[in-house]
Amino acid sequence: MGERAVSLHAHLVVVRPAFTLDLTLEVAPGEVVALLGPNGAGKTTALRALAGLTPLSGGQIVLRGRPLHTLPADSRPIGMVFQDYLLFPHLSALDNVAFGPRCQGVSKAESRRAAAALLERVGLAGRAAAKPRQLSGGQAQRVALARALAVRPELLLLDEPLAALDAHTRLEVRSQLRRHLADFDGATVLVTHDPLDAMVLADRLIVIENGAVVQQGAPAEVARRPRTDYVARLVGLNLYRGVAGGAGVKVGELLLHTYEELDGPVFVAFPPAAVALYRTRPDGSPRNVWQARVEGVERHGDNVRVHLDGPISAFADITPAALADLDLTPGEPVWASVKAVETHAYPA
């Protein structure tokens, strides 16, 4: 049972001239782990190493107690969806999906039947005969997804599997994906840039930057307590590193009053919507007030996001009406305030 608790245990080391990946991954059976990270963080490299397409410089991969890193790519029980799909251009959508089963020795008729069923599942039954070049981007990605699922892998590797899908399809494919994963209780490693996808699909997030893990945990936990700027932006929070003392948290020059009272190095986070802006120094309840400079303004959904510079740089979300009232233009000074109750501190 102890062994079963970890389906995939991998320590991946890939050394490139200007880049080093060093990553430990543990995925429980049926668990979905999302790899998040900025462009070039090494997410694709990690997936390729798991698949056996990029040789390891060190480390090992153990899947269900068996070493995987000694096997060539074609002997690993994996399914992989590539970031740019890589559908075989000479095969129809159906034959692309049937390719994996055929390789596993399933009869032609049977594998085509299975492939047709999978295409149906991703909503592409009508395009079975189309060649990849006749598919739209989203259709191609769905075929790639079906192709990876067709081999009934023990380890599913998905590089941006939902990026090109429209809202409707994404919703469906996403739930089908979850259902399918539940079926064979394999491990899944997923790369996505969509925070929502990550939150919804993954049981656990692993955030990597520059080839190394910077944060991991349950989606809600990561969303609540970001530990790097990247994660903070991902989940839409203002994040600062500071030192907490009796009076509050010292962030650079500024002293922030937070909801939690801690000691030592901490992170402080608050949402842009919690930032209020004033032309003149306000004197109300908010205990965190500072003078900032408007760096830029952009629309953000129905609201407007104001980029602030000053003792700390922050985003503030305000309504267009408020923007009109304040008459903000870049370079102008402005007063910003955040209620202590809306700031959230946790140990760094």
Next chain:
Amino acid sequence: MGERAVSLHAHLVVVRPAFTLDLTLEVAPGEVVALLGPNGAGKTTALRALAGLTPLSGGQIVLRGRPLHTLPADSRPIGMVFQDYLLFPHLSALDNVAFGPRCQGVSKAESRRAAAALLERVGLAGRAAAKPRQLSGGQAQRVALARALAVRPELLLLDEPLAALDAHTRLEVRSQLRRHLADFDGATVLVTHDPLDAMVLADRLIVIENGAVVQQGAPAEVARRPRTDYVARLVGLNLYRGVAGGAGVKVGELLLHTYEELDGPVFVAFPPAAVALYRTRPDGSPRNVWQARVEGVERHGDNVRVHLDGPISAFADITPAALADLDLTPGEPVWASVKAVETHAYPA
């Protein structure tokens, strides 16, 4: 001045065996129009037709008063970012970006300088010498973006330009994109699946399905008043078509009471969060109550999204705590209610 008000006027007709695109686009100078639509709707086809890569079966394209459809692709003053990047594999990132200026007769040194500046802008100054295969997906997309911007086009065509970008880069590239567009007051047509991107970046949305426009308007307007299921899902609303009378709106079997009082065929929309669920029939203020069946449950951000079947099918967003209280399992009956004040009706 009347002519200047419309920078791009296009009527695109592309006939394929199993698909027909018939689309009219009008884009004002400096305006950004987002094309949205489900996979296979014809968004890429429309961009390719504008670029001159897919021949028109009919219609015409007029840019700043000049006909464009009679010009070959290479004489059109356009920049295009492709859905799968299509970076030249034999050129470095820098030379990929410098390619366009070189074609326009800019000197080698000058175009490389311009390219370096653009790479800097998209945050890839350090990868200038890398070949496309050495770039990560997001890096490749940023290079493709820089390459399209480098030709200083009058019409910018972007197919999912931000899809592969991480949160941080997306934010930056997005604002740079806006700034750049402001510079040359060209028209921009943008395809994206990310509702947020569309809302933030575009001045106007055009939703196409099956090759035809189904809705267009300002982002906020489209978000508030979806006219098709696709748009409703995109913006996260429950949408129904019904007939309004004195008593309310008749949607199938069900009579819904709405905030607006109208007559005749209408759409009714309300957010999933507005739907409350009960084990037994509630008797409180909500005037819309119906018995539904739980079809499925999935996590949705911090909340849980319950798929409901019954007289109308709907999504309901509830907290995990509420889910635990209700103890819902698929197939079970449940009572759903929506306050009239949260439903929104508008003419169909």
Next chain:
Amino acid sequence: GSGADPGAAGTSSASASASAGGGAKEVTVFAAASLTGTFTELGKSFESAHPGTTVKFNFGSSATLAQQIVQGAPADVFAAASPATMKTVTDASLAASPTTFVRNRLQIAVPADNPAKVDELKDLTDSKVKVALCAEQVPCGAAAVKALDAAGLKVTPVTLEQDVKATLTKVELGEVDAALVYRTDVIASAGKVKGIEFPEAGKAINDYPIATLAKAPAGDLAKQFVDLVLSQQGKDVLTKAGFDGP
């Protein structure tokens, strides 16, 4: 040993007519390409004189044929266009006592309209006359050198052709104004080139030797074929094509 094995005497009527007995109903003749026409004709009459027998010819450059024989080719008869190539075979003890069966003499070949007005050997020394000769390595080239030496003339050709047919082609197409080729070739060209005799040709006669091969599978038939070539009938066919008698 020799291929004819009396023990394997034929079983059919065909063997009866193959006078030498043995199983052989085939005789394989390796002959220089310049003998293509004449030997094909002789082969036909040999076949009609020996019903049931076929003559297989392998025509090619004498040097190639010699090379093939040395490498163990199953040949019965070798007819070469030069003693030198025959020597390759005799040196390897694969043939004994070759006989010269014809000789060939050179002529000056000029295009039918004779644009350079050539009518004797000396005219070839004119630098305005384009001349083609065979390369010294091939028999017609060797003969040309001998003839020119004998005449004490020095000719600068524009090309040294690999064989006499290639030389003739150049004349036929008017690429050169004159060439030294064999009389047989001029006759074979059927009027497309004009032949001009010259006295020194007699000093550069090329001998064609023929021999049966030591390991000939069809030993007796081979001898009979050589006999046919050397017979009056053979002589007639060869002379008609322009060859001189030995």
Next chain:
Amino acid sequence: MSPSPPNQPGRPEQVESPGSRRGSGRRSAGGREVAGRLPWMLVVPALAGLVFLVLPLAGLLIRAPWSTLPQRLAAPHVLEALRLSLVCASVATAVCLLLGVPLAWLLARVSFPGRRLVRALVTVPLVLPPVVGGVALLLVLGRRGLVGQWLEASFGITLPFTTAGVIMAEAFVAMPFLVISVEGALRGADQRFEEAAATLGASRWTVFCRVTLPMVMPGVVAGAVLCWARALGEFGATITFAGNFPGTTRTMPLAVYLALETEPEAAIVLSLVLLVVSVVILASLRDRWVSAS
């Protein structure tokens, strides 16, 4: 949720109107037109190349003895030689495909010590004058050759002067064309598709058959065409290694050679026959292959 939206929502019904308002009709902007002008920098040399390749054919056609053509064609040995040529060239091409495509794959996809040398050695039969190639084959596979001796002693197989010998000679001379062509195609192909196949459980053999080969099919077809044509026109190695026996080893080029000895017109006729037949075969076959891939 204000009931008065700032912008007028677009209605699907409005969509068609602006196009028809401008009265554009269905003026067709066909693919050709949009594809851009043909650059004369490419078209001029291309046409020059074409003329250079095809013009000599005109010379042959003018010179051909049209009046006696029918009789000459009817001669049985012409058909015999043609049949033999086509059969031998096709079998040789098949042999080359069987051995050469794997060899090209080895050179393009497997890195092993000495690969550079092997790649260069593959070009040997290309550079060797064909007659010398024939001699080399005789030296190795002849009755007294290194391998030939043993082949005859052990299996009673002699290759020289047989149809099999013709095929050997043609394959020897033509194989490098296939190998180098296919290797070029393999190097030009995107290997990531092969990686994708491997993740689907395809062994390298399966990858080769079901992904690599179909993807480089244009290159293989081009190589096979070169190989077949080279085999069809092969003369020097064939006559040296296999001899020149009617019915068994006298292919068309050998027949042409002999015809040149006796009547040059016949040689031209034979060449034209060879030409027409092979051009027709290539035109029909290649178009199918090229469009199928």
Next chain:
Amino acid sequence: MSPSPPNQPGRPEQVESPGSRRGSGRRSAGGREVAGRLPWMLVVPALAGLVFLVLPLAGLLIRAPWSTLPQRLAAPHVLEALRLSLVCASVATAVCLLLGVPLAWLLARVSFPGRRLVRALVTVPLVLPPVVGGVALLLVLGRRGLVGQWLEASFGITLPFTTAGVIMAEAFVAMPFLVISVEGALRGADQRFEEAAATLGASRWTVFCRVTLPMVMPGVVAGAVLCWARALGEFGATITFAGNFPGTTRTMPLAVYLALETEPEAAIVLSLVLLVVSVVILASLRDRWVSAS
């Protein structure tokens, strides 16, 4: 915002530990190992093909007159013929590249009426026995040829019996190899990159130079190798069209052929020289090209 998270947030410091806990060390799983076993179904025929191509060379090496080799090599005419061969083959290849690559592009990228026929006609010089090819060239470009007559009258240019004639003959015979190879490569290439270039304002000529050509470079290199090698080994058309004169038109294959008539050993030596030189040139050049692209 509860201060007690349900899961323990992972810390960067934890990352290294599990790997070292299992004591895996840095066991290297190199590229070769991961790439999968070599399929014998490919390796066996590939090796068979290689042996078939290279074995005859062994025959030549054994037969070569090693003792007299130095003198034979020192003979001035050997170097002369070698130099001439290399120069002519290289110039012919350059001509073929200049005319053949555009022709291949035309066949692969432009659809025009009669393309099938043109594509088939390109193979003509391939199938024509070289000697007949030489005759055909003479019929067109010779002193009395269709074009040659005019060339001589107008410009005083005669091609037969000149080095230019050798180059013509070699280019005629070798160009189809280049054209067909490159066309195959072009057909195998992804045309969407060319579309992308067009949207950046590149004319078809620029697209061709800066996108198409670099992308099909492996195919062009392969084609050029075939072309060069074929030109280097060319015999029949050369001797027929250009004749054979030391220093101007006697290339190595002609020298070899003539040597074969009198002393086969000398022919083998000459062939080996040609072989070694060309293999060395190809090995060095091709590796640079192949890796550069």
